[in-house]
Amino acid sequence: MTSPWSARFEVAPATSRLLIERAHDELVAGNPEDHRLADIRPLVRESWRRSLQSFVGAEDLPPLDLSAEELEQYRRAHPLASVIDMVRALLLPGTPEDSGVAVAVGDAAGRLLWVEGDRRVRSLTGDMGFVEGANWSEDAVGTAAPGTALRLDRSVQIRGAEHYNRLVQPWSCTAAPVHDPETRRILGVIDVTGEAEAVTPQAQLLVDATVRAVEGELLVARLRARAQDAARASRPSSRPPSSRPSARTTEADRFTLRVLGRDRALLEVAREGTETVTELSPRHAELLLVLATHRQGLSAERLGDLVYGEDAGSSAVTLRAEMVRLRRALERTAPALVPASRPYRLTVELETDAHQVLSLLHRGAHRVALAAFHGDVLPDSVAPGVAEVRETVRTSLRDALMTEASVDVLLAFADTDLGHDDAELLELCLRMLPARSPKRAPLVARLERLAAHG
Structure with a gap:
């Protein structure tokens, strides 16, 4: 089946990116009355102001609210777990790995529970913390489709520079909240993130249609379960009612x-x-x-x-x-x-924290993993078991970044103790940087020093 994202549609005219960036810079710098803000879409402008009032950092990574184990347990019990296959079928038919978009399903608090889709897009967006377990509510990352859709309780499209967080501005996204079909309580959010194709009118129609299909499926499944319960209750039973008390659950330390x-x-x-x-x-x-x-x-x-x-x-x-x-x-x-x-x-x-770094790498959250890496595991320990963990973390971090990370993340890695004298890493950064980038000269100087001492 052909991916709905493979066709390129015309994006609706929008305010120029440069104007949006300048208006954003003025707001973040403390000039909320700058005249350029009047040209920003009201939805975006008001979201920016909420983000500013909530002290959201303009370049902060989103918090990772759920560990790998917590994530697995939580999403197994989440109401949207039963319809995740439907979301995949509607938004990622054909070959999801080459779809050109990442599709995320989050909970009502904005925490991403599933992130699937294009391999390249997921790798690049993982650098900005768009990974399973991360909090993408408006209070956490500012203006972005998942959190703003939840905040406004409506479908939302956010284009590039309209994002409050500068790390997210290379991307565009469309998201819509999912409601309980009977109570209308928000259950979660469905988001599509990518390049221009993620914010076309067709993209919004497709996401909205997927939400309606999901809500319909939830209602059908609920009615079916009630009918089955009623049928069981109508049948006579020879077994006495159980007197066993219900299990008491407590939140573990x-x-x-x-x-x-x-x-x-x-x-x-x-x-x-x-x-x-x-x-x-x-x-x-x-x-x-x-x-x-x-x-x-x-x-x-x-x-x-x-x-x-x-x-x-x-x-x-x-x-x-x-x-x-x-x-x-x-x-x-x-x-x-x-x-x-x-x-x-x-x-x-x-x-x-060592295994947390490995988990982040596995999820593709390269920038978050690098930020969480505070140095070697128990650096003075000579215990063989510790040395094994230390080497696993070092090797996994380097291999993952060298293979999949963006050049910005690689440059940050090159500034750590682990990457500072890594000639292969410095050469990779040089190959990835534009020919006239001012960041090239310091890298060349470092490589020359390494060669001189080699």
Whole structure:
């Protein structure tokens, strides 16, 4: 089936990009009465002012509200999970990877739950944080189709420079809210992001039609389920009613181990709206990181090898003593994290900032991943298990950026300790930069210095 985005339609005339950019610059600079603002579409102008009043940064990345595990659990239970195949069929028929657009489905709070479509578009938009789990509400990123559509409760098109966030201005998007077919409560939002084809009148018609089809399918499924329930209830049952009480659910504590760029890791415990932070000893940091990496559990011998390597002949005795000390420390600060034994393992989820970077790379959020990379994993540790995680993060970050990231992200990577002396990276930046870019000269100078010392 041919993709509806493969045809190029005429985009409706709009205010010139240069005028929009200048009006935006004046507003962000604190000149809300600048005469150029009168030429901006009222929908966009009012959204800009709301963004300014909400202190939205004009170049900030959107917050990542959902970790990979939270995202998977949340979207499985979300009402729009049952219609995601319909959204794909209507907006991404044929070959989604070459459609020319990215299609996103978010919740009522503006958090993106599914982002699919063109491989190139997803890679490039991932650099600006347009990824699953990110918050694209108007309060988080300013004027953009998903958040503004939710804010106004209507379908919206935002073209290029009309975006409040400058990182988003290379792209255009159309979005419309999805409502509960009976209560009309907003369930979420459907968005199409791309180049000019994403903001044609045909694009808006297609997104609006998809929303109506989704709402219709939700209603049909609900009526069908009620009919089935009624049919079951009308049948006699020989079984006595269950007296088992319903399961009581509580929000679990959230544990995060921060190991990037630091030797004394921080253990963060989020509980009922509060957060405590505890600094760990280097050895306890190593043990927790290795256990968080090997969720299936480790024998005492294997855990000793990953933490002590070949340095300790009596590593088994040393390990037992250290595990006793770790348990005592965790009993005071995070008792749920106390490791079980035989094998040694964690019985609750322990996130690490190192694995968060890997998850961001997997989602294509290169710029966000680079911003989250604060340095090597426990840089002074010589534990083999830590060295393995450290090398995995370093290699994965470099490989993903070198393969898929935009030149702006690569230049930012070249300014980090990890990328500063990477000649291959600097040469790639040179190839990607325009011939007259002023950013080329410093790169050439750095390459010459590396060659001179090589």
